[in-house]
Amino acid sequence: MSEYRGFELLxxxxxxxxxxxxxxxxxxxxxxxMPVGTQGTVKTLSPHELKDIGAQIILGNTYxxxxxxxxxxxxxxxxxxxxxxxxxxxLTDSGGFQVFSHLGLNKITEEGVFFRSHIDGSxxxxxxxxxxxxxxxxxxxxMMAFDECVPYPAEHGYVAQSVERTTRWxxxxxEAHKKNEEQLLFGIVQGGVYADLRAESASxxxxxxxxxxxxxxxxxxxxxxxxxxxxxxxxxxxxxHKARYxxxxxxxxxxxxxxxxxxxxxxxxxxxxxxxNGMIFTWDGPLNIKNAEFSRDSRPPETDCSCxxxxxxxxxxxxxxxxxxxxxxxxxxxxxxxxxxLTLMESVRRAIREKRYEAFRxxxxxxxxxx
Amino acid sequence: MSEYRGFELLxxxxxxxxxxxxxxxxxxxxxxxMPVGTQGTVKTLSPHELKDIGAQIILGNTYxxxxxxxxxxxxxxxxxxxxxxxxxxxLTDSGGFQVFSHLGLNKITEEGVFFRSHIDGSxxxxxxxxxxxxxxxxxxxxMMAFDECVPYPAEHGYVAQSVERTTRWxxxxxEAHKKNEEQLLFGIVQGGVYADLRAESASxxxxxxxxxxxxxxxxxxxxxxxxxxxxxxxxxxxxxHKARYxxxxxxxxxxxxxxxxxxxxxxxxxxxxxxxNGMIFTWDGPLNIKNAEFSRDSRPPETDCSCxxxxxxxxxxxxxxxxxxxxxxxxxxxxxxxxxxLTLMESVRRAIREKRYEAFRxxxxxxxxxx
Numbered sequence: 001m002s003e004y005r006g007f008e009l010l011x012x013x014x015x016x017x018x019x020x021x022x023x024x025x026x027x028x029x030x031x032x033x034m035p036v037g038t039q040g041t042v043k044t045l046s047p048h049e050l051k052d053i054g055a056q057i058i059l060g061n062t063y064x065x066x067x068x069x070x071x072x073x074x075x076x077x078x079x080x081x082x083x084x085x086x087x088x089x090x091l092t093d094s095g096g097f098q099v100f101s102h103l104g105l106n107k108i109t110e111e112g113v114f115f116r117s118h119i120d121g122s123x124x125x126x127x128x129x130x131x132x133x134x135x136x137x138x139x140x141x142x143m144m145a146f147d148e149c150v151p152y153p154a155e156h157g158y159v160a161q162s163v164e165r166t167t168r169w170x171x172x173x174x175e176a177h178k179k180n181e182e183q184l185l186f187g188i189v190q191g192g193v194y195a196d197l198r199a200e201s202a203s204x205x206x207x208x209x210x211x212x213x214x215x216x217x218x219x220x221x222x223x224x225x226x227x228x229x230x231x232x233x234x235x236x237x238x239x240x241h242k243a244r245y246x247x248x249x250x251x252x253x254x255x256x257x258x259x260x261x262x263x264x265x266x267x268x269x270x271x272x273x274x275x276x277n278g279m280i281f282t283w284d285g286p287l288n289i290k291n292a293e294f295s296r297d298s299r300p301p302e303t304d305c306s307c308x309x310x311x312x313x314x315x316x317x318x319x320x321x322x323x324x325x326x327x328x329x330x331x332x333x334x335x336x337x338x339x340x341x342l343t344l345m346e347s348v349r350r351a352i353r354e355k356r357y358e359a360f361r362x363x364x365x366x367x368x369x370x371x
Numbered sequence: 372m373s374e375y376r377g378f379e380l381l382x383x384x385x386x387x388x389x390x391x392x393x394x395x396x397x398x399x400x401x402x403x404x405m406p407v408g409t410q411g412t413v414k415t416l417s418p419h420e421l422k423d424i425g426a427q428i429i430l431g432n433t434y435x436x437x438x439x440x441x442x443x444x445x446x447x448x449x450x451x452x453x454x455x456x457x458x459x460x461x462l463t464d465s466g467g468f469q470v471f472s473h474l475g476l477n478k479i480t481e482e483g484v485f486f487r488s489h490i491d492g493s494x495x496x497x498x499x500x501x502x503x504x505x506x507x508x509x510x511x512x513x514m515m516a517f518d519e520c521v522p523y524p525a526e527h528g529y530v531a532q533s534v535e536r537t538t539r540w541x542x543x544x545x546e547a548h549k550k551n552e553e554q555l556l557f558g559i560v561q562g563g564v565y566a567d568l569r570a571e572s573a574s575x576x577x578x579x580x581x582x583x584x585x586x587x588x589x590x591x592x593x594x595x596x597x598x599x600x601x602x603x604x605x606x607x608x609x610x611x612h613k614a615r616y617x618x619x620x621x622x623x624x625x626x627x628x629x630x631x632x633x634x635x636x637x638x639x640x641x642x643x644x645x646x647x648n649g650m651i652f653t654w655d656g657p658l659n660i661k662n663a664e665f666s667r668d669s670r671p672p673e674t675d676c677s678c679x680x681x682x683x684x685x686x687x688x689x690x691x692x693x694x695x696x697x698x699x700x701x702x703x704x705x706x707x708x709x710x711x712x713l714t715l716m717e718s719v720r721r722a723i724r725e726k727r728y729e730a731f732r733x734x735x736x737x738x739x740x741x742x
Contacts, residue, residue: 039695040688046699048679069666069691077669077687085683295440298448308419312456316448317411320440324410327698328417 005184006211007243007264013357015235015262018349021057021243023089023141024182025081028056030243030264031348033255033341034091036272039064040074040084043272044331045338047086052308053339054346057089057141059267062134063098067117067124071137079139091267092140094131094173094188097216097248100149108148110165128172132185136178144214144247145173147188152221159192160200166190167204174208186212186245193226195233202237212243215263219249227254231261252281252344256364259348260357271341275333278322281340285369287315289333294319307339376555377582378614378635384728386606386633389720392428392614394460394512395553396452399427401614401635402719404626404712405462407643410435411445411455414643415702416709418457423679424710425717428460428512430638433505434469438488438495442508450510462638463511465502465544465559468587468619471520479519481536499543503556507549515585515618516544518559523592530563531571537561538575545579557583557616564597566604573608583614586634590620598625602632623652623715627735630719631728642712646704649693652711656740658686660704665690678710 007030010018021028035042035050038061042050050058060080065071077083080090099106099115106115112127131146147166150159170187177185187210191197205213215234218227231246238244245265246258255266271281278290282302287294289301300310301318309318309332321329351360378401381389392399406413406421409432413421421429431451436442448454451461470477470486477486483498502517518537521530541558548556558581562568576584586605589598602617609615616636617629626637642652649661653673658665660672671681672689680689680703692700722731 039691039697041692041697041699044698044702046679046702047683064695068695069687073667073687076667077685083685083688083691085688296444296447308417312418314448314454316440316444317454317456320410320454321412324435324439326410326412327415327701328412330698331415331417331702 005181007241009241011353013352013355014260016259016348016352016357017262017264018352019243019264021089023057023184025087025089025141026056028089029349031255031259031345031352032056032265033345034059034265034267035338035341036061036267036269037084037086037090038269039068040080042334042338043276044327044334045272047084049335050086050338051088053335054342055088055338057091058086060090060092060138060140061098062092062095062131062138063126065138066095066134067119071134075137075139079137081139089141090138091142092135092138092144093247094144094146095126095134096131096146097149099126100151110168128169129176132173132176132178136180136183140183142212143177143183143185145170145185145187145210147190147216149217149220150190150192152193152217154192156192156194156197159190159194159197163191163197163201163204166201167208170205170208174210184211186210186214186243188214188216188247189234189238190217191230191234192217193222193230195229198230198234199237202234206237206239210242212245213238214245214247216247218246219254224254224257228257228261231258231263235262252341252368253365255341255344256348256361259352260361271337272334275337276330278329278333279337280318280333281337283364283367289315289318289322291319301336302340305336305339305343307336309336309339376552378612380612382724384723384726385631387630387719387723387728388633388635389723390614390635392460394428394555396458396460396512397427399460400720402626402630402716402723403427403636404716405430405636405638406709406712407432407638407640408455408457408461409640410439411451413705413709414647415698415705416643418455420706421457421709422459424706425713426459426709428462429457431461431463431509431511432469433463433466433502433509434497436509437466437505438490442505446508446510450508452510460512461509462513463506463509463515464618465515465517466497466505467502467517468520470497471522481539499540500547503544503547503549507551507554511554513583514548514554514556516541516556516558516581518561518587520588520591521561521563523564523588525563527563527565527568530561530565530568534561534568534572534575537572538579541576541579545581555582557581557585557614559585559587559618560605560609561588562601562605563588564593564601566600569601569605570608573605577608577610581613583616584609585616585618587618589617590625595625595628599628599632602629602634606633623712623739624736626712626715627719627732630723631732642708643705646708647701649700649704650708651689651704652708654735654738660686660689660693662690672707673711676707676710676714678707680707680710
């Protein structure tokens with residue numbers, strides 16, 4: 001393991017880039033998709049399977065782990081890596097997204113956010129400092145600054161104020177983060193769907209200085225074109241030699257389009273959540289495995305796919321498992337979908353290295369049905 | 372693969388025996404425990420994992436597979452082995468147990484049993500002939516005769532009549548079973564908790580002649596002593612050189628006690644169902660992983676256990692997963708529990724081979740807390 005921790009830019013093809021993250025628990029090739037392990041596990045899957053699929057880094061949710069089983073318990077058990085038996089890199093979010101998703105119940109102050117636990121209704125107060133304390137206790141390789149996530153749509157005036165607060169909170173996060181070299185702290189650019197506020201936020205967060213930058217508050221209901229616009233106006237304002245992370249995104253098309261606009265990192269619950277709802281991703285678009293058309297379909301979910309599911313099971317069997325309410329259905333769908341996402345990113349990296357990303361993108365968009 | 376299909380007695384130690392089943396999809400060492408794959412999958416687990424754990428043969432439920440997805444569909448898809456991607460032996464039950472479990476709704480005639488589907492309430496009529504047709508379509512290695520399962524308690528007079536019917540049905544099953552050599556058909560001895568009726572049934576079923584014999588209608592609520600009595604009076608009446616299968620049994624202690632009385636084969640949902648309810652089996656007895664005492668317990672479920680779960684996870688983590696409602700909890704508990712059952716049977720076989728089964732049994736009963 002190199003002593004250097006951070007991002008190395010390896011190559012570009014238009015705005016698309018390949019690179020490498022050097023982290024405490026290993027190296028990560030970018031562009032990368034990070035499976036989401038909300039409560040200390042990527043839902044339905046074992047760490048062993050995640051490695052089989054080729055996961056290089058997974059995400060943990062600060063909000064969930066703080067409430068249950070608690071960051072102090074996890075620290076006592078040796079940190080999140082040891083606790084969950086995952087020895088590759090972990091990125092933790094700040095907890096902000098979850099508390100802001102239920103703002104009706106919660107209250108923002110300059111100091112932080114009051115919120116109620118979704119588990120037992122107990123009251124909590126999350127601040128930039130507490131978010132850092134929790135993420136330090138979890139021991140993730142990459143921590144995220146505690147920011148305000150503004151819903152869509154929101155007024156320009158409100159978003160402007162929020163950008164100011166996110167900047168002040170980002171400073172407090174950097175201050176509060178223990179200066180251990182094991183954990184990188186990434187800053188987050190907000191600004192809703194307003195180009196001027198994105199530029200303002202990028203400039204302010206960049207001034208503070210972080211080893212990586214995320215774009216928050218996108219893919220929250222705004223039209224795709226607006227998301228692309230925001231990427232196009234914000235990404236060029238970020239330092240070339242730092243990692244760029246588009247939070248909570250997205251569909252396979254979103255990933256291909258995000259990379260096209262210079263993004264290095266993604267995370268999303270879609271492959272696992274949609275898998276649990278019976279959706280199976282393929283290069284031709286998603287299948288709804290519940291459909292009667294698959295009841296006697298002896299083909300694997302995806303022809304030419306090398307994953308365990310496609311090597312062993314038919315659509316007919318997967319449909320049967322799903323209709324019968326078998327947990328194995330949720331596992332197999334999640335497994336294949338994450339394999340699909342990670343294989344897609346591998347193809348993306350190869351296409352960039354071979355300087356044919358635009359052709360790859362065009363071909364992908366032509367073949368993939370469903371956005 | 373040998374051309375011979377059937378049972379070979381390899382050794383004895385008191386009434387306990389070791390042997391081997393030669394089946395179309397492979398050989399099975401006895402005494403054996405068979406994980407239950409009700410709907411074409413052992414709940415929560417993949418076929419790959421079942422092999423990791425050392426499963427040699429699994430069970431499929433005729434009732435469930437007939438109703439969903441239907442035996443004809445499974446036959447079209449190449450049979451149950453191909454459909455579920457399990458290439459080792461499968462035993463199918465007759466469907467009788469499930470239809471008799473809901474007798475309030477169902478109706479027995481000499482011809483067969485009317486029942487309503489638990490899925491959609493549709494009416495069906497299961498006969499010995501249909502049970503054979505379904506099991507032939509599924510393509511199991513061992514098929515079971517369609518018998519009447521009498522609840523406990525039941526009057527002597529009723530059980531006597533039922534034994535007669537089970538005998539007539541057994542004849543019809545043998546008659547209806549396609550004479551393919553790939554599928555062995557086992558007979559079932561009934562007789563409730565009445566020694567004279569068990570003897571009568573054993574004699575009548577033996578007269579018909581099968582390559583293996585099961586004991587049905589035990590572990591249905593009767594006291595353990597009565598079950599042991601029934602084994603002690605019935606097993607000696609069965610042919611020495613045929614396999615003996617105690618259906619739907621049981622706890623780890625039941626297995627050890629069954630082998631002690633000459634049983635070769637067992638099946639039960641307990642390791643998987645109880646696992647899904649938070650019970651983890653160990654050589655010292657079961658743990659309830661939900662208990663607060665495990666919240667900071669960094670030990671594996673079982674010290675000295677070589678299974679994937681025990682090599683990777685702590686009780687604290689398993690408790691967290693369970694409390695958080697994570698599917699991985701159900702998987703890991705089921706995995707460890709089946710590994711425990713199969714390892715127990717491996718130890719049982721070794722003890723018999725080494726002619727120290729009585730000592731093994733005494734030691735096990737002393738150490739294992741909880742029946």
